[in-house]
Amino acid sequence: ETGVTQTPRHLVMGMTNKKSLKCEQHLGHNAMYWYKQSAKKPLELMFVYNFKEQTENNSVPSRFSPECPNSSHLFLHLHTLQPEDSALYLCASSQDFSGSSEQYFGPGTRLTVT
Amino acid sequence: GQSLEQPSEVTAVEGAIVQINCTYQTSGFYGLSWYQQHDGGAPTFLSYNGLDGLEETGRFSSFLSRSKGYSYLLLKELQMKDSASYFCAVRDNQGGKLIFGQGTELSVKP
Numbered sequence: 001e002t003g004v005t006q007t008p009r010h011l012v013m014g015m016t017n018k019k020s021l022k023c024e025q026h027l028g029h030n031a032m033y034w035y036k037q038s039a040k041k042p043l044e045l046m047f048v049y050n051f052k053e054q055t056e057n058n059s060v061p062s063r064f065s066p067e068c069p070n071s072s073h074l075f076l077h078l079h080t081l082q083p084e085d086s087a088l089y090l091c092a093s094s095q096d097f098s099g100s101s102e103q104y105f106g107p108g109t110r111l112t113v114t
Numbered sequence: 115g116q117s118l119e120q121p122s123e124v125t126a127v128e129g130a131i132v133q134i135n136c137t138y139q140t141s142g143f144y145g146l147s148w149y150q151q152h153d154g155g156a157p158t159f160l161s162y163n164g165l166d167g168l169e170e171t172g173r174f175s176s177f178l179s180r181s182k183g184y185s186y187l188l189l190k191e192l193q194m195k196d197s198a199s200y201f202c203a204v205r206d207n208q209g210g211k212l213i214f215g216q217g218t219e220l221s222v223k224p
Contacts, residue, residue, distance in 0.1 A: 090157070092157075107155065
């Protein structure tokens with residue numbers, strides 16, 4: 001078990017489906033993040049959790065719902081998504097919020113909404 | 115707010131040196147980081163500059179000048195495996211979130 005893992009790696013879902021993305025970190029970090037990466041665009045921060053408490057919701061639509069049951073696990077619940085939500089969803093963790101705190105990224109979930 | 119600008123594409127030859135620039139407008143940040151992302155892979159941390167000046171790690175160096183709102187990543191002795199996207203990112207000093215530039219796609223040619 002190394003670093004940050006994400007499941008599933010690929011997901012195709014219809015607009016009426018409900019699915020969840022899972023992230024797990026084995027690094028003993030205190031902060032976890034969800035990012036969205038669309039083609040030719042910067043990584044967009046979606047949610048931030050610090051010690052299981054949500055500290056940032058970057059104006060994300062309510063069809064995305066995060067959950068952090070403990071400092072090692074992070075979920076992103078999806079429902080009634082739109083085709084424009086198709087993207088790579090990346091999870092990351094860091095020791096804390098200090099300036100030099102490196103973020104470790106998972107491999108991402110490639111989501112396609114049909 | 116924070117805004118980071120990078121060239122969208124850079125092409126260089128194997129064995130050469132390449133510099134990828136990042137200019138920013140920011141109201142304040144803790145430091146600037148560089149990340150590498152291969153196609154289909156996860157971003158991985160390359161370097162961090164908390165203070166002005168040059169940081170060197172092997173074939174990679176990163177420079178920061180806060181007064182000029184400017185950073186660059188220098189890659190020496192380029193290898194084919196260096197073909198990837200490179201992102202600069204600043205950690206906002208109001209909340210601590212990491213804000214990324216749009217990325218520079220580096221293509222290394224034989």
